[in-house]
Amino acid sequence: MASATVDAPAGRLQVPGSMQQVLKLTRYQLREYIRSRRFVALAAIVLVIGAILTAVVAHFRGAVISTNLAYYGTFWGGGVVFVIVLAAVFFGGDAIAGEFQNKTGYFLMGLPMRRATVYVGKFIAAFVASVAMMLLFLAILVGNGAYYFGVNLLPWQIWLSLVLALLYLAAVLGATFLFSSLFKVSAYGFVLTALLFLIGFSLIQDVVTMLVKIEPWMIISYADSTIGEVFSTNVLWGLTGTVTQSTIGMGPHAVTTTTYTAGVGEGIVIMLVYLVVTAAAGLWLFEREEFT
């Protein structure tokens, strides 16, 4: 994206460069998010999740938090994925479709900006707003962790896991923005993102794993397990995952199930590919969409 400023033909104004415009638009979009009811609603949901988690940990204590690694692996690894999907739905579901449906796009499109500026500015704003929710969730978990294990027992893996979670968030938002670019009705973007990330991808992953019996490397939800997996003592860092087979029952009724766990490197590649492909496809669509 070019960042040089553009002289107005009459030479009276200098339109800022595209990168500057992205940052300016992000700032205003973020302000819109923070003041919106959805920001408050999602923060409340995260607080409720945190309160439930605190109660569960306090009640079961030793059974679920044998070590600090097990605690963070279970509750951060499992919980943050849900928070990320919710944040993507809340902040990205109508990010593009809403510009058409609510006619706010007509306000922006009259300005001397590239369409990519609008897309990227809104993406960054949604990303930052979602990170705020992730950090709120992390603060609750670290608070609990500090209470049970002491402040000095914050494992180093938490930082790597946080980076993986940020990458997963970017990939999920990429897909969300793509879905949002496909429609001019906000509700479709919300519903498709929520359905796919909360149910759809997991379902497809199960089908691929159990019926087709291959590693579901093409499903993004497969990669999200790495966020919690880094806390595991036998984590695989490479580009291949582990395959675990277990048999339930005996004799002719025994059922053998296969579980695939992505390697951290593999998870990173899957998330990066999702991010690049969906972001490029979403931007391509938005560049060609008409404000009819």
Place this chain on the structure above:
Amino acid sequence: MASSIETFGLTKRFGSFTALDHLNLKVEGSKCVGFLGPNGAGKTTTLKLLTDMIFPTEGGCRINGVSVQDDRKRALADAGVLIESPEIYPSLTPNEALGMVADLRGLAASDRRDRIRTVLGEVKMSDWADQKVGRMSKGMKQRINIASALVHDPAVLLLDEPSTGLDPRGMAEVRAIVRDLKQSHRLIFMSSHILSEVVDVCDEVALIDKGKLLFYDTLENVTARFANGHSTVDVLLARPITPEDVARRVTPLPSVAGVQQLDPKRLRVRFTGGLDGQEHLVEALVGLHLGVVSVAESESALEEIYLSQISRGD
């Protein structure tokens, strides 16, 4: 360089429907051009093409010599745009919304506050500067939209039915704003289907129907061309006049080509001779002691041309 808007072979099809058919139009200089046409004629389509909101099937357009399709950023740099009564982010105040526009357009921070205060004053929204836009009426939002089109003091203004959604007072204020803007060396291209608005504020008129340009000329030339040299004025009388008196005293006056009695106190007089003819007509009418209160250029001339040209295409 004079400000300009130019379309060349501009065509837009939606499936099998041709919304705009090879529009060739060039307007330049400091003036207000009314872009007239019935609903569905292609007015908004043209303005959306001019601002890159939709893409042409054929042809293209330029603003100030810069291709909108090739470089929308540079083409729109010195243009103020108001199309389709857009919505502003509801949590922003007018101050913030205009601040965002000014910021994205590159207005210097030192000028921003004064400029925003000035345009909010122009659209009579100063008292609402710090209220949330989401709580405002449609008319108030439209005023903010007009202010956002003006905040960077553009050389070119593209206005799509700017008085839409405003009450009669608001409409009058918008016309006053456009008239004021004309004084400050701008090119204003304004779509409308309100003929009185066009007559009131525009210097030139382009008529479009079914996606085709029917004519583009000054109001005077259009009136002269299509009215066969006749002009029309509306005469308001203080006292009622009978049809017999009209036929006996007004119709025979020199230069009068026809008289239509609109009501007992209002006459529509067609006459020849341009401004000289109008001067003599007013003198003669006053001399008849009919109680002439006012003589105003009739909007009906353009209306008649509009209707005749539109119906010709049916």
